[in-house]
Amino acid sequence: MLLEFSEKIGQSSSHAGIQTHFDPQSMTESKPTTSYDVAQRAGVSQSAVSRCFRPGSSISPKTRARVLAAAHELGYHPNAMASGLITKRSNLVAVMISNLTNLYYPEVLAEITRRLSDHGISVLLVALQAESEADAMLDQVWRYRVDGAIIAAQVSPEQLSYFARRRVPVVLYNRFGEGGNVPSVCCDSIGGERQLVDQLVGAGHRKFGIIAGPDDSYVSQQRVSGAQQRLKELGCEALLVKGAFDYDSGDAGLRSLMAMTDGKLDALICANDLMAIGAIDCARANFGIDVPKDLSIVGFDGVAPATWASYRLSTVRQPVRRMTEAAVSMLVERIEDPDLPPEVRTFSGKLIEGASARLTPIA
Amino acid sequence: MLLEFSEKIGQSSSHAGIQTHFDPQSMTESKPTTSYDVAQRAGVSQSAVSRCFRPGSSISPKTRARVLAAAHELGYHPNAMASGLITKRSNLVAVMISNLTNLYYPEVLAEITRRLSDHGISVLLVALQAESEADAMLDQVWRYRVDGAIIAAQVSPEQLSYFARRRVPVVLYNRFGEGGNVPSVCCDSIGGERQLVDQLVGAGHRKFGIIAGPDDSYVSQQRVSGAQQRLKELGCEALLVKGAFDYDSGDAGLRSLMAMTDGKLDALICANDLMAIGAIDCARANFGIDVPKDLSIVGFDGVAPATWASYRLSTVRQPVRRMTEAAVSMLVERIEDPDLPPEVRTFSGKLIEGASARLTPIA
DNA sequence: ACAGAGTTTGCATTCGGATGCAACATCCGA
DNA sequence: TCGGATGTTGCATCCGAATGCAAACTCTGT
Numbered sequence: 030m031l032l033e034f035s036e037k038i039g040q041s042s043s044h045a046g047i048q049t050h051f052d053p054q055s056m057t058e059s060k061p062t063t064s065y066d067v068a069q070r071a072g073v074s075q076s077a078v079s080r081c082f083r084p085g086s087s088i089s090p091k092t093r094a095r096v097l098a099a100a101h102e103l104g105y106h107p108n109a110m111a112s113g114l115i116t117k118r119s120n121l122v123a124v125m126i127s128n129l130t131n132l133y134y135p136e137v138l139a140e141i142t143r144r145l146s147d148h149g150i151s152v153l154l155v156a157l158q159a160e161s162e163a164d165a166m167l168d169q170v171w172r173y174r175v176d177g178a179i180i181a182a183q184v185s186p187e188q189l190s191y192f193a194r195r196r197v198p199v200v201l202y203n204r205f206g207e208g209g210n211v212p213s214v215c216c217d218s219i220g221g222e223r224q225l226v227d228q229l230v231g232a233g234h235r236k237f238g239i240i241a242g243p244d245d246s247y248v249s250q251q252r253v254s255g256a257q258q259r260l261k262e263l264g265c266e267a268l269l270v271k272g273a274f275d276y277d278s279g280d281a282g283l284r285s286l287m288a289m290t291d292g293k294l295d296a297l298i299c300a301n302d303l304m305a306i307g308a309i310d311c312a313r314a315n316f317g318i319d320v321p322k323d324l325s326i327v328g329f330d331g332v333a334p335a336t337w338a339s340y341r342l343s344t345v346r347q348p349v350r351r352m353t354e355a356a357v358s359m360l361v362e363r364i365e366d367p368d369l370p371p372e373v374r375t376f377s378g379k380l381i382e383g384a385s386a387r388l389t390p391i392a
Numbered sequence: 393m394l395l396e397f398s399e400k401i402g403q404s405s406s407h408a409g410i411q412t413h414f415d416p417q418s419m420t421e422s423k424p425t426t427s428y429d430v431a432q433r434a435g436v437s438q439s440a441v442s443r444c445f446r447p448g449s450s451i452s453p454k455t456r457a458r459v460l461a462a463a464h465e466l467g468y469h470p471n472a473m474a475s476g477l478i479t480k481r482s483n484l485v486a487v488m489i490s491n492l493t494n495l496y497y498p499e500v501l502a503e504i505t506r507r508l509s510d511h512g513i514s515v516l517l518v519a520l521q522a523e524s525e526a527d528a529m530l531d532q533v534w535r536y537r538v539d540g541a542i543i544a545a546q547v548s549p550e551q552l553s554y555f556a557r558r559r560v561p562v563v564l565y566n567r568f569g570e571g572g573n574v575p576s577v578c579c580d581s582i583g584g585e586r587q588l589v590d591q592l593v594g595a596g597h598r599k600f601g602i603i604a605g606p607d608d609s610y611v612s613q614q615r616v617s618g619a620q621q622r623l624k625e626l627g628c629e630a631l632l633v634k635g636a637f638d639y640d641s642g643d644a645g646l647r648s649l650m651a652m653t654d655g656k657l658d659a660l661i662c663a664n665d666l667m668a669i670g671a672i673d674c675a676r677a678n679f680g681i682d683v684p685k686d687l688s689i690v691g692f693d694g695v696a697p698a699t700w701a702s703y704r705l706s707t708v709r710q711p712v713r714r715m716t717e718a719a720v721s722m723l724v725e726r727i728e729d730p731d732l733p734p735e736v737r738t739f740s741g742k743l744i745e746g747a748s749a750r751l752t753p754i755a
Numbered sequence: 756a757c758a759g760a761g762t763t764t765g766c767a768t769t770c771g772g773a774t775g776c777a778a779c780a781t782c783c784g785a
Numbered sequence: 786t787c788g789g790a791t792g793t794t795g796c797a798t799c800c801g802a803a804t805g806c807a808a809a810c811t812c813t814g815t
Contacts, residue, residue: 426801473802
């Protein structure tokens with residue numbers, strides 16, 4: 030036996046009413062308690078027990094007290110599988126996330142989980158690594174009859190339409206699906222990048238480099254095209270290299286750009302913070318560049334390390350709390366009423382001046 | 393309607409056999425398909441359908457093919473709640489994590505999730521923020537009748553014994569419960585710290601500072617006492633300040649220690665990487681200290697930022713893959729056989745030399 | 756063609772809680 | 786004291802898949 034079973038169970042059997050013999054010993058061996066056990070102990074019907082745990086049901090305070098007491102004594106917890114079976118509500122929501130190691134998502138995940146649990150909803154975590162895994166993982170999602178899903182991962186349109194067909198509400202997080210026909214929560218990448226570009230150009234930068242994220246990333250596309258577009262409007266040239274949203278991509282990207290421009294680069298726009306951090310480290314360590322004096326580097330996201338003294342990254346911080354709050358409430362609303370129209374809520378990020386980019390003209 | 397329902401359903405109705413009328417249109421409206429629907433379409437009994445999806449059941453290849461075809465056409469997925477109800481196996485495992493924002497846990501979480509899904513097990517994520525939430529969150533855990541739990545969070549002994557009483561297997565991750573009576577997977581904190589101390593002392597450091605983690609953290613206690621003990625053995629003095637495992641604690645801790653020692657500090661041992669990083673930044677930015685020339689700083693964990701060029705932290709890296717692999721397999725074994733004895737598997741971390749500490753004597 | 760061994764199949768029941776309905780209790784005013 | 790409005794309660798049934806059992810089937814050797 031792993032542990033001592035020492036809890037005081039079956040002691041408070043002093044209240045009146047019909048009672049069957051209750052053997053504390055059997056607790057440790059018997060099958061988990063059911064509503065029938067509780068009903069028997071409380072001297073009521075199973076229905077009454079059920080109603081006790083179902084808000085809004087008709088039950089007298091007296092019965093309720095008796096039942097709750099019995100339930101507590103027996104350590105009873107309603108079986109979510111049984112109740113889900115009949116109510117067709119699992120109170121489970123799938124949260125699908127691609128790369129948990131992205132530094133940005135853990136915060137999002139923690140927030141979402143907390144907020145969902147405020148609604149009495151638990152999280153079925155689906156961590157996708159490779160695109161190919163999605164189908165296998167989705168099988169699990171279907172089996173558990175989740176009430177909805179929050180998706181911050183690459184999911185094919187077919188897979189998305191599968192959700193729609195089953196009428197399982199979905200909210201995309203920083204993605205965009207099916208021409209705006211799927212509810213989603215996004216941070217305004219284009220606006221954010223335009224702000225960054227405006228500041229950088231206003232400060233006198235002219236020659237730009239951009240390190241993009243993976244091709245299939247929606248946010249990368251948005252951020253890059255937002256920056257490119259604004260740079261074009263302002264008559265600046267920009268060289269583009271591809272990255273993978275990770276630290277090493279920042280390093281590699283900067284090296285490529287330095288080679289391409291022969292070192293003549295005013296500012297570097299990275300599609301996320303992690304690459305910006307990699308680029309800063311590379312600039313300093315490998316090229317002896319003073320950031321931001323010789324080169325301005327900006328990122329996007331506002332992850333925790335961006336604020337660290339070594340970087341003090343100039344970036345656009347996504348309003349994680351507001352975004353997760355929106356995602357959860359949009360989802361919960363659609364679980365209540367699946368016919369709500371799709372809606373795309375876009376949030377503006379906050380420009381963080383930081384100290385990795387010169388954002389004002391030289392006096 | 394949010395999406396076009398254009399999938400080719402009900403087209404491949406060319407195979408022989410008794411068939412009822414099948415209306416593709418009804419797919420979009422009707423209730424989700426059950427094993428009875430599949431049975432009817434395949435012209436077999438519900439039992440046959442069930443056996444098709446249950447490995448090891450007796451079913452002929454022919455029937456199997458028919459059923460699978462029908463299931464595919466109808467988009468059928470077995471209802472995990474219904475099957476869990478009768479088999480008493482939910483195929484759910486609770487993964488409880490305290491502070492997801494700790495940089496170390498996302499990696500662990502991703503690994504664990506992936507490995508569990510290899511066993512056909514899904515993850516019910518429980519993200520604890522405050523200790524006080526644990527009870528409310530555990531209620532969810534009990535309702536879903538999880539098959540087991542992997543716990544990397546502060547959980548009270550009472551709560552742990554609750555698992556034991558219900559015979560729900562638990563594996564602790566980097567914790568230690570009930571005098572070794574709970575299966576657990578740990579990284580050898582004491583050994584790791586001793587290695588660090590040995591190296592530091594061997595390199596000539598004598599005056600040490602230690603920044604601890606939160607009082608209630610098991611790993612913090614282990615790491616700190618491991619370091620203290622070895623330092624004492626080697627006749628070195630060490631000042632201790634308290635932290636909270638976050639970046640700011642590194643900063644604050646270093647400031648305290650500098651004040652206490654009047655700047656005369658040879659080496660700083662931080663109970664985790666994040667605090668070490670905070671301390672490095674603080675040393676450089678606020679005290680103009682050259683790390684590691686004037687001060688050696690070491691951490692513990694081996695998180696991703698520790699490898700970044702700005703830090704190149706000297707630390708002990710936990711073998712995350714081996715540890716998660718052990719945690720998952722220990723749990724799965726105990727789900728199969730709950731009577732397996734508790735077991736504590738300890739893994740040695742890997743010393744990463746890095747460049748934030750001078751680990752060899754001055755020539 | 757048939758007995759017998761081995762396979763495959765369907766029937767009926769089960770898991771634990773939710774809920775419509777009817778029976779019952781309670782309380783109010785007249 | 787009684788009618789009726791309101792509030793509680795229990796009964797019976799249902800949700801969807803798994804499974805013991807017995808019936809039906811397949812195949813083998815003779």
